[in-house]
Amino acid sequence: MSRMTPFSSPLLLGFDSVEKTLERIVKAGDGYPPYNIERVRPGKDGAICDDLIRITLAVAGFRPEELEVTTEENQLLIRGRQSDETEREYLHRGIAARQFQKCFLLADGMRIIGARLKNGLLFIDLAKPEPERIVKKIEIAVAD
8 A cells, every 4th residue: 555645646747856855754753843934023032024934942041052054945944953061060950961853845036034042042044035926928839
């Protein structure tokens, strides 16, 4: 029995890479670090464009040099790497030095405005452009 996927419809052509990306994101569904995704209205919280999306990650204990925000094709990747300090002697250790990777799939045209770290929260602002409506007429050739 074959597995049915959302993209297995014969009407959806060329979405193989999106399906593979979604499967990879589902597999990497670790809950750490916790995050919010919100729509920021114009003029609120420093929004500079009409349709701003803000991802906020709780990254307490990470320094800016231990965080990395990159894009690969249509994916936003956020990585955090803390090194284990060996010169300290812990009597109790409840805060572990952790590593994480969060991956968000971005729609075509999304662009990253910037990232900032404040009070243990990493804010990443994204602009969502208005989609362009393109209508193109395809000429039909007459076969002999």
